[in-house]
Amino acid sequence: MNVEDVVEWANNSIFDKTGENLTPLQEAILTGVWQRQKYPQIAKDFHCSESHVKKEAAKLWEKLGEDLGEDLKKFNFRSKVEKKYRVSQVSNSGDCLLQExxxxxxxxxxxxxxxxxxxxxxxxxxxxxxxxxxxxxxxxxxxxxxxxxxxxxxxxxxxxxxxxxxxxxxxxxxxxxxxxxxxxxxxxxxxxxxxxxxxxxxxxxxxxxxxxxxxxxxxxxxxxxxxxxxxxxxxxxxxxxxxxxxxxxxxxxxxxxxxxxxxxxxxxxxxxxxxxxxxxxxxxxxxxxxxxxxxxxxxxxxxxxxxLKGLGEEATEILREKGLIDQENWLELITLYQGHPRWLKIIASTIIELFNGSVSLFLTEQNDIYIGDLEPNLKSHLERLSESEKTVINWLANEDQPVNISQKPANLVLSKPEFMQAIQSLIRRNLIEKVEGGGRSLFLLNPVFKAYIQFDTTEP
The missing domain is CATH 3.40.50.300 (P-loop containing nucleotide triphosphate hydrolases)
Incomplete structure (x- = not known):
């Protein structure tokens, strides 16, 4: 489905209900949102204020919500349309039909x-x-x-x-x-x-x-x-x-x-x-x-x-869906939890429950990475590890800096081949990350798993 089809469908839908066509601004909003533009960019392209775009967009989502669901918003418009409709080319014709x-x-x-x-x-x-x-x-x-x-x-x-x-x-x-x-x-x-x-x-x-x-x-x-x-x-x-x-x-x-x-x-x-x-x-x-x-x-x-790794700035949509505040701190939260969609949803629920949705208060109170309800998700991965992997991952959890693995630590009761196999296996599980430093590859434990292991080992 392309953007022209979407605009045509939306125009027909609103005309059937109100007898009015889409305004040029509404068309611009639909086009921009379908192309994953933010409201400030749409406002800039249309030469109007962002507040005016938001006001018109709210009216638009309310009208289209009768077809796509009352919870229709900018962030879920495209997925709702794509889920409900597709464009089908009619045989021997240049016409397009929207088929449910x-x-x-x-x-x-x-x-x-x-x-x-x-x-x-x-x-x-x-x-x-x-x-x-x-x-x-x-x-x-x-x-x-x-x-x-x-x-x-x-x-x-x-x-x-x-x-x-x-x-x-x-x-x-x-x-x-x-x-x-x-x-x-x-x-x-x-x-x-x-x-x-x-x-x-x-x-x-x-x-x-x-x-x-x-x-x-x-x-x-x-x-x-x-x-x-x-x-x-x-x-x-x-x-x-x-x-x-x-x-x-x-x-x-x-x-x-x-x-x-x-x-x-x-x-x-x-x-x-x-x-x-x-x-x-x-x-x-x-x-x-x-x-x-x-x-x-x-x-x-x-x-x-x-x-597949975590999301970048796109993960802000998760925090917006959850209704969190302090938007200036969102990227810090996303970075802390590596843009992992499920982790961010779980942590967002915690922020709502404990800090009324304030990301800044949550980050101020956290000296270390907060695990909370993430524990079952992390535990399910660690339960699959071999004994040699557990030995290596516990060692890495106590290292403050990325490590060079060319030399096996003397205190690990593993042979060099066992050590290298464990490192490779942990990489294939996405529990160890490789970074470049000083012209060579260094390795570190995923920070969230590191926080969980450190917390788990300090419990009485």
């Missing part, structure tokens, strides 16, 4: 999106579903309620899939960092390029055989002749498969990325997806980077990894 595509069946969300345009990179002689509907099953996907701007990461993912034809992509990062959100947003933007899109969660730990059976049942629904294997469907159709919660089939208490007993065949499956010629894409979402992914990345251009 949410189909709720027993609270399950399934999309069937009509695609009347030729899909790129889908040769007619191999795709059995050309010019049919894109079949999308998001039953096991979480709901995308709000999406915070990740333009750079989305651009990278779209390039990998649509231009570079990457077959295997891993998006990994800390829990709650936004892996599922960016994958869902990606689906919204590229769904017309595929014949099938399916989201599967591995949190119920299915065997590979069970997973493949479910996938073949899904892919075969519109096929006259069912195919033998998943890779056959990947070759004959353009499929996008998202496997969420990959960490749930990985071992606890071992170095990062090792599979549970009986689940090692997933590694072979992923390697087959990466190295076999086909026109589809598999996206893995995980807390941890699996071992074989690093090897495949080094050997195969059809494998890419995105290590």
């Amino acid at each position: 595509i949410d189909i709720n069946i027993c609270n399950q969300f399934i999309k069937n999106i009509k695609n009347t345009q030729t899909r790129s990179q889908s040769p007619p002689e191999t795709s059995q579903t050309q010019n049919q509907s894109t079949i999308i099953n998001l039953i096991e996907a979480p709901e995308l309620t709000t999406f915070y701007d990740r333009t750079s990461e989305l651009t990278t993912l779209k390039q990998w899939i649509l231009e570079d034809h990457t077959r295997l992509i891993t998006i990994y990062g800390l829990s709650g960092i936004g892996k599922s959100a960016i994958a869902l947003k990606l689906i919204e933007e590229i769904n017309t390029q595929f014949d099938y899109i399916m989201w599967k969660s591995l949190n119920n730990i299915p065997t590979l055989s069970t997973l493949q059976t479910e996938l073949k049942q899904f892919f075969s629904k519109s096929q006259q002749t069912p195919l033998s294997t998943v890779i056959d469907y990947f070759r004959n159709c353009r499929c996008l498969l998202i496997l969420d919660d990959l960490q749930d089939i990985l071992k606890r208490g071992e170095l990062a990325g090792q599979y549970l007993p009986g689940y090692e065949d997933y590694s072979k499956f992923f390697k087959q997806i990466a190295t076999s010629p086909h026109q589809s894409c598999l996206i893995l979402l995980s807390w941890t980077k699996p071992i074989e992914i690093a090897t495949l990345e080094a050997e195969n251009r059809s494998t890419q990894t995105l290590n």
Whole structure:
């Protein structure tokens, strides 16, 4: 959906209710907000005051809220429109129609999106579903309620899939960092390029055989002749498969990325997806980077990894949603909690509860990083560590400066290989960060985890 479609829809919606068209300023507000501009920039471009823009915007959200929800605001306008509507090109016509595509069946969300345009990179002689509907099953996907701007990461993912034809992509990062959100947003933007899109969660730990059976049942629904294997469907159709919660089939208490007993065949499956010629894409979402992914990345251009980090200034939308005050201190709070969306939401609730939403009071009272209700989120990561990782992470928690790991500390009861493996594993879990200093790489423990470990060890 482009901005012209949005303005046209909004104009029609308001005209139906009031008999009046959008004013030029209202059109400017819609255009600017859709392009993620701030009110001061919109006011500057329209040559009026920011207060006037805010006043007109409030009226606009109230009018459009009848269609999109009473809680409509600037920060959620785009996500609400994109969730509720899409633009569908009408066959043999230059017209555009806004079609509502949410189909709720027993609270399950399934999309069937009509695609009347030729899909790129889908040769007619191999795709059995050309010019049919894109079949999308998001039953096991979480709901995308709000999406915070990740333009750079989305651009990278779209390039990998649509231009570079990457077959295997891993998006990994800390829990709650936004892996599922960016994958869902990606689906919204590229769904017309595929014949099938399916989201599967591995949190119920299915065997590979069970997973493949479910996938073949899904892919075969519109096929006259069912195919033998998943890779056959990947070759004959353009499929996008998202496997969420990959960490749930990985071992606890071992170095990062090792599979549970009986689940090692997933590694072979992923390697087959990466190295076999086909026109589809598999996206893995995980807390941890699996071992074989690093090897495949080094050997195969059809494998890419995105290590998802926190938000930057875009995280101010989270604090605005929560109704915090002292906006001049927001960036300090965001930096302290590394722009992590879930952490910021939890801490914002604490600030409301204890300081009536005052960020400055919260920061004044905190000599160290406050953990509070973040503890369960942090603990779930540390519980997965091996003994050697626990040894290293406890050592790092007591270091005041980034450390050079070329020399193993004498007081650590680990061999040099064990020490290096533990460091590498902690990096793949996003618990250790690498920084440059004096022309060499130095390492430090994630500050929030450091504060939690120090607090935990000082408790009686």
